[in-house]
Structure formats: structure tokens, C-alpha cells
Amino acid sequence: MELKKAQRETLKKLADMGATNAASALSMMMQEPVTISVPHQDVYPLTRIYQQLEGEQEVVGIYSKLSGDMTATIMIIFKKDHAGNLVRVLLGDAVGRISAMEEMTISAIQETGNHMISAFSNALADYLGIRVIPSPPGVGVDMAGALVDYTIIELGMAGEVAYFFHTDLLIEPGALMGHLFLFMDSESMEKLIEKLDRVKR
Amino acid sequence: METIKVGIADYRVSRDPVNIVTVGLGSCVGIALYDPVSKVGALIHIMLPRSTDSNSRENKAKFADTAIPLVLEEMERLGARRENIVAKLAGGAKMFSIMTTEQIKHIGERNVIAAAETLKAEGVRIASMETGGSVGRTMELDTSSGRVRVRSVGAGVKEI
Numbered sequence: 001m002e003l004k005k006a007q008r009e010t011l012k013k014l015a016d017m018g019a020t021n022a023a024s025a026l027s028m029m030m031q032e033p034v035t036i037s038v039p040h041q042d043v044y045p046l047t048r049i050y051q052q053l054e055g056e057q058e059v060v061g062i063y064s065k066l067s068g069d070m071t072a073t074i075m076i077i078f079k080k081d082h083a084g085n086l087v088r089v090l091l092g093d094a095v096g097r098i099s100a101m102e103e104m105t106i107s108a109i110q111e112t113g114n115h116m117i118s119a120f121s122n123a124l125a126d127y128l129g130i131r132v133i134p135s136p137p138g139v140g141v142d143m144a145g146a147l148v149d150y151t152i153i154e155l156g157m158a159g160e161v162a163y164f165f166h167t168d169l170l171i172e173p174g175a176l177m178g179h180l181f182l183f184m185d186s187e188s189m190e191k192l193i194e195k196l197d198r199v200k201r
Numbered sequence: 202m203e204t205i206k207v208g209i210a211d212y213r214v215s216r217d218p219v220n221i222v223t224v225g226l227g228s229c230v231g232i233a234l235y236d237p238v239s240k241v242g243a244l245i246h247i248m249l250p251r252s253t254d255s256n257s258r259e260n261k262a263k264f265a266d267t268a269i270p271l272v273l274e275e276m277e278r279l280g281a282r283r284e285n286i287v288a289k290l291a292g293g294a295k296m297f298s299i300m301t302t303e304q305i306k307h308i309g310e311r312n313v314i315a316a317a318e319t320l321k322a323e324g325v326r327i328a329s330m331e332t333g334g335s336v337g338r339t340m341e342l343d344t345s346s347g348r349v350r351v352r353s354v355g356a357g358v359k360e361i
Contacts (some may be wrong), residue, residue, distance in 0.1 A: 046210070047209055047210055050209040055224035056225055056339055071318075092320055102309035125296045139297070142227075142296060143227075143229065143354060144225060144338065145224050145225015146227030146296055146337020146338070148225075149209065149226070149228055150227055150228050150297065150308070151250065152304070153228055153305065154208060156248050156249060156255060156257075156263060157256070158257070160257050160260065161254065
């Protein structure tokens with residue numbers, strides 16, 4: 001699907017807005033400033049999305065599927081050390097070892113994900129005047145490639161390409177905390193474009 | 202020895218001594234095929250069980266049922282013999298407890314079953330499997346020896 005320049009601009013603005021809101025939700029929980037990098041967005045072959053990840057790096061992944069008037073998948077990936085810091089802030093110094101899937105740790109991360117994903121989807125819903133319902137987030141601690149492949153599989157049922165939005169989550173100048181991804185198949189993208197075109201710019 | 206990477210929905214075949222690696226298998230399945238006589242080896246990284254599972258079927262390497270026959274033929278063209286080829290499987294995990302749609306809930310398990318069924322239909326024996334559970338895996342085939350190593354977070358490296 002070819003996007004017009006104006007549509008691309010609006011999409012970028014939309015995703016940027018969602019990610020900014022998600023970052024500020026995270027910032028509130030972390031009690032320190034979190035910003036986002038200049039987002040990348042494009043229509044990518046599924047195989048290339050996979051190549052972009054450091055596949056074997058151990059990370060904490062949060063996954064949620066958006067439904068309602070738009071369909072998309074959000075994936076937040078935290079570098080393990082930073083997820084550990086996050087859990088320490090939320091639960092106190094005693095906890096924070098992420099390697100073991102302790103129930104408390106996972107639920108703290110899930111809660112963080114919930115806040116971020118709600119902030120993201122609310123921003124989109126408000127701007128477009130549509131209903132966006134995020135699923136309860138799933139949390140996994142493992143290789144980045146292994147956590148993302150499920151989403152790629154799901155997109156692979158629909159086609160060979162996906163609309164892909166990516167931004168880095170940054171704390172302090174330069175320190176990468178993690179990534180936020182939004183994935184959409186072509187059909188979901190077309191539906192979203194219809195909604196975008198109806199919004200007054 | 203040279204290391205060759207295999208991406209998702211992709212495969213590599215070699216008759217030279219190389220390491221063929223695929224990184225971060227979650228619900229996807231890695232299929233290592235090896236003929237110890239001709240030393241022709243292959244590694245496939247499939248993402249879906251059957252070509253009927255997708256609306257988009259151009260890439261045969263995406264599906265267990267179309268990738269395996271394709272790769273076996275390519276191995277035979279490089280001198281492998283079907284009756285010598287053995288298979289080893291890794292992956293097919295369930296990475297998240299929350300899986301939204303029914304269609305995809307058991308995708309890892311279905312990938313493993315489809316790979317096993319296709320191998321059986323093609324007359325290839327499965328020598329070993331490291332599948333299921335909820336761990337990501339990296340799989341490596343050494344075509345000089347046919348050894349397959351599987352690496353996972355927590356469990357380290359294991360030869361299968």
C-alpha cells in the first residue's frame with residue numbers, strides 16, 4: 001500500500017504522540033525523565049523487522065494487542081538492567097533480580113506496561129475520536145528475537161510486510177533504556193488511514 | 202569456520218564445513234537437516250505450520266510443510282541422499298502466557314507437529330528435539346560434524 005506524504009506525516013505525528021505519552025507514563029513510574037528518540041516508521045518486509053533486533057540479547061518484553069476501531073500490536077522492550085532499576089524503584093531495593101520470573105517482579109513490569117500502553121492508546125483514541133482497547137499486557141524475559149517472533153508470526157498470517165513504527169526510550173542524554181514498537185498489517189493500516197483522512201488537520 | 206546466519210522464514214544449505222546459525226527462536230521452529238555421508242547440511246527457520254495458515258504464500262521457507270521438501274531437494278542436488286538425512290528440531294515455545302487469538306495460541310506446538318509430520322512424509326528420521334516450554338533458543342548446525350547446539354537463557358548451551 002502506498003501512503004501519501006500527508007498521510008505519512010499524520011501517522012508519524014500520531015505515533016509520536018502515542019509514544020511521548022507512553023514515555024511520560026514511564027517517567028512518572030521511574031521518577032526520572034524519560035524521552036523518546038526521533039521515531040522511524042516504514043512499511044517493512046517481516047524478515048527485515050526481525051533483523052533489526054539484537055536477537056539474542058536478553059531483554060524484558062511487554063506485549064499488548066490493540067483492538068476496537070483499530071488493530072495493532074504494541075511491543076515494549078526494556079534492556080534487562082533498566083528493567084531491574086525500574087523494579088527497584090517500584091518495589092524497593094530488596095527486589096530487582098529479573099532473571100527469575102518472580103511473580104512480584106513480573107506484575108510490577110506488567111503494571112508499568114499497562115500504564116504505558118494505556119497512555120499510548122488513549123492518545124490515539126482521543127486524537128482520532130475512535131475506540132482503542134488494549135489487551136492486558138503479557139510479559140516475557142528472554143531473547144529479544146524469541147519475544148518478537150510471535151508478533152511476526154501473527155503478521156505473517158496476513159502478508160509479507162508490516163507497517164512498523166519504532167522509537168527508542170531514553171533516560172539521561174544518550175542512555176538507551178529500551179524500545180517501543182508498533183506493528184500493523186496492511187489491512188489494519190488501510191482502516192486506520194480511512195480514519196486519519198476523516199480527522200481535520 | 203565460517204558462520205552463516207539464517208533469518209526468520211529463511212534457510213541455508215551448505216556442503217562446505219560451516220556453522221549455520223539461527224538466533225532467537227520463540228514460537229518459530231528451527232529444523233537442522235544433515236547427511237553424515239555427503240556432509241551436506243541445512244538449517245531452516247519456519248514461522249508457520251502450513252501454507253494454508255497464511256493469505257500470503259510466496260515465500261515457501263515460511264511454512265514447515267513447504268520449506269522442508271524444498272530444502273531436501275536442494276540438499277539432494279548438492280549430493281545428499283534422502284535415506285541418510287537426519288533431522289533435529291528446536292523452538293516451538295510459548296513465550297507469553299497471554300495469547301490473544303485462538304488461532305495463534307498454540308502456534309509453537311503446531312509448528313513442531315507440522316514439522317514432524319512433514320519430515321515423516323518425506324521419509325526423514327528425527328534424531329532429537331529440544332522444543333516447547335517457554336524459552337527462546339538459538340540453534341547452530343556444524344556441517345563438518347553434524348553437531349547441533351541449542352543455546353537458551355538460563356540453560357546455557359546443550360548439544361542435541
